[in-house]
Amino acid sequence: MAVKVIDEAAVEELDLPGRKLRWVVTGENTGSQYCTMAVISVAPGHKVRPAHSHPDGEEVIYILSGHGRVMVNGEIAPVKTGSAVLFPRGEIHMLQNLSDIEMKVACFFAPPAGLENYKFFDDIDFPDAFG
DSSP states (O other): OOOOOOOGGGSOOEEETTEEEEEEEOHHHHOOSSOEEEEEEEOTTOBOSSEEEOTTOEEEEEEEEOEEEEEETTEEEEEETTOEEEEOTTOOEEEEEOSSSOEEEEEEEESOOOGGGOEEETTOOOOSSOO
């Protein structure tokens, strides 16, 4: 099998609530069987909406730029460039960019995931007060 190199800029960008998303590594474009990878961009002050979970797998995010906070099952923690966070299978989570620059995040999913694997929770949000 030939080496698969995917240029993020060549991948279709989806404009989703609170972020722009590109599925960089998928079974279709790399032959990947056990994982997928996306890159998201979150504008300053924006939240990835709605809160969601992945009932069938795990997600690991890695913050490439910016800083903010994550919420996992109601627990809030700060994140910054260089932070990695595990979103365990089925746990409801959100991300918010609190910096004045675009937050860029690499998102890794195992087993492979796509938007069809998300479960959404419109009624869950960060508390108003920053903590």
